Amino acid sequence: MAFNVVLQPSGLQFSATDDVSILKSAEIAGMALPYGCRGGSCGSCKGKLLTGQLEREDEDPFALSEDDRAAGFALLCVAKPRSDVTIEIAEVARLADIVVKTMPSRITTIERVAPDVVLVTLKLPAAEAFDFRAGQYIELMFKDGERRAFSLANPPHQTGSVQLQIRLAENSYSTRMFTEVLKERDILRFEGPLGTFQRNPDSSKPMIMVAGGTGFAPIKSMLDDMAYKGIEREVHLYRGSRDRTGLYLSQLPEQWTASLPGFKYVPVLSDATPACAWTGRTGFVHQAVLDDFANLSDFEVYVCGAPVMVDAARRDFAARGLPPEAFFADAFTPATTKK
Ligand code: FES
Incomplete structure (x- = not known):
């Protein structure tokens, strides 16, 4: 079933079905709302429900406090509409031109720079552009179907490869992958760029x-x-x-x-x-x-x-x-x- 979502203060509207999150419906409609984890854990997608009803799941108290809930806030990555809704949230129009892609890459270096940190450099295909904003992340897609997210550490103007900083920890899947399984020259696919963490280009504040x-x-x-x-x-x-x-x-x-x-x-x-x-x-x-x-x-x-x-x-x-x-x-x- 589809409902109408109105964003305030912009007044923009889109249609949202009750089987996917409001965040996802906004993306399908071509609107960029703030988000980070997409799993109810980071709080980046917090919006205030002004009218209507939402079905809400998996909201981590770290991401949404009791006070936030009482004030009407919800996490839009894990909220689905149950009626027409009006939500107060700022859009991120400056990400509208960024295309999320699935890219192949080749591991060029895995370099230990601290006892518990490796720098991983992934070479990108020469024929395919990869645009992102400084602050965004990618999701590595491992062959067994597992996915792990890592921030891009290089700036966007350094094209041709991307760099990740990966923390090593006990019992960590990505630690095992980058210390025991993967090696230089292996192929690794990823999806990205993702996330809305970025510098506000319209501000000159310190x-x-x-x-x-x-x-x-x-x-x-x-x-x-x-x-x-x-x-x-x-x-x-x-x-x-x-x-x-x-x-x-x-x-x-x-x-x-x-x-x-x-x-x-x-x-x-x-x-x-x-x-x-x-x-x-x-x-x-x-x-x-x-x-x-x-x-x-x-x-x-x-x-x-x-x-x-x-x-x-x-x-x-x-x-x-x-x-x-x-x-x-x-x-x-x-x-x-x-x-
Ligand atoms: S809580 Fe992280 S994107 Fe929604």
Whole structure:
């Protein structure tokens, strides 16, 4: 059965059937709504139900708090219409020209850059263009049918190949694939680009970027993209890691300091040991931002990392005056690792 969906404040409308999510119906109608995990876990697709009824499933409390639910918010990637509905949500018109494709690629390098991180480079077919926005991700499609999502770490202007930063962990499917099964020159298909995490090109507000672990990947892509385009915005990069080894590719902040006027770098270790010989900031990375900024009302914030960090940042930065529309996040949820 089909229902009418009206988006506010734009007033745009589309038809949505009751067997797929509102997000999916919007995409079929050619409208780009914000999303990340597509599995009810990240909160990127949050919209406010103004009128009508939704069937709602699999909403992770991390992504949608009790207060959000009480205020009428729903996760549109896991909500289906049960009547005509009106929903308040901003569209992402600037992604309308991005085409999601299934691409073959060839693994050119698998390089260990930290005890628990490998950089994987995938060569793309010469004859086929692959366009994306800095901040987006792809889903690797393994031969056994498993899919895993990883942010693109290279900037869009570096064509011909894509780069991923993959965290290694015990009992992890992708760890086994990239340490035991796959090797250089193997073919790997992927779908992408996906997700709506990206820099707001219409803003000149100072940016605070918070990267936890391999959440550094999309942030790196955005900063490389800004340097390439000569974008001059004040940027404060807070990079969190357990210990010093997690600050891999450590030459990059120096390069950005040289190429991006207004770039400042604050590495933060949560579990520094004497072996780290660390004299810098310690503690939780989002707390370092709170320690440095009493008022966030004039900033835009871009956060990528574990859901617990993203959730704490969303809550605590809002309490410091950050407007909801100035908070951009990509949470590495279980659904992000298998959609
Ligand atoms: S919760 Fe809907 S896209 Fe992540």
